[in-house]
Amino acid sequence: MTVKIIRKNERLTAEWTELEVYVDGKKKTSVFGDGSTEVELEGETAELKVKQIMNRAVTRQVKAGDTVEVSNSRAVTRAVPLLPLMLLILFAFSYFGLFNFGMAGVLVIGFIIFLTGVKPLQIKVIGSGQESGS
Numbered sequence: 001m002t003v004k005i006i007r008k009n010e011r012l013t014a015e016w017t018e019l020e021v022y023v024d025g026k027k028k029t030s031v032f033g034d035g036s037t038e039v040e041l042e043g044e045t046a047e048l049k050v051k052q053i054m055n056r057a058v059t060r061q062v063k064a065g066d067t068v069e070v071s072n073s074r075a076v077t078r079a080v081p082l083l084p085l086m087l088l089i090l091f092a093f094s095y096f097g098l099f100n101f102g103m104a105g106v107l108v109i110g111f112i113i114f115l116t117g118v119k120p121l122q123i124k125v126i127g128s129g130q131e132s133g134s
Contacts, residue, residue: 001064002038003048006126008071009034019070019121022049022057031070048123055120067127075118079111086111 007019019031021039023046028039039048041064050070051057062068086107093099 001041001044003041003046003062003064004036004038004067004127005031005048005050006036006067006069007031007034008069010072010077018053020051022051023047025049050121050123052120058119058121058123060123060125062125063128065128066125069124069126070121071124073119073122076115076120079115079118082111 003023005021017032020027021029021031021037023039023041025047029037031037041062043064045061045063047059048062048068049057049059060068090099090104090107093103
């Protein structure tokens with residue numbers, strides 16, 4: 001039996017980013033861009049793990065026949081617009097002569113710590129093998 005993995009088409013998902021797919025700890029395949037793939041399971045259930053380059057992996061238990069969607073987490077999609085806002089604040093402080101490297105460092109380090117603390121991806125089961133009659 002298989003599990004179908006669909007990568008949601010989002011603005012933050014580029015065609016060149018690779019999504020590595022692991023089943024029970026073994027790398028099975030990769031998905032690029034907004035593609036999809038099917039992965040063979042050895043039993044009725046398995047642990048599905050997906051990982052994107054330079055990000056933490058996320059896991060979920062799946063059953064044979066499931067269709068899962070992998071997308072960016074809500075925290076990441078809301079944090080990305082903060083980067084231009086942060087740059088705008090730095091430019092404004094620079095324009096008014098209030099800029100210092102300590103403040104810039106705190107902002108940048110805080111943003112990096114925030115991004116490393118959140119899960120970048122989420123796995124959602126959108127279809128089950130039992131519902132479709134498989």
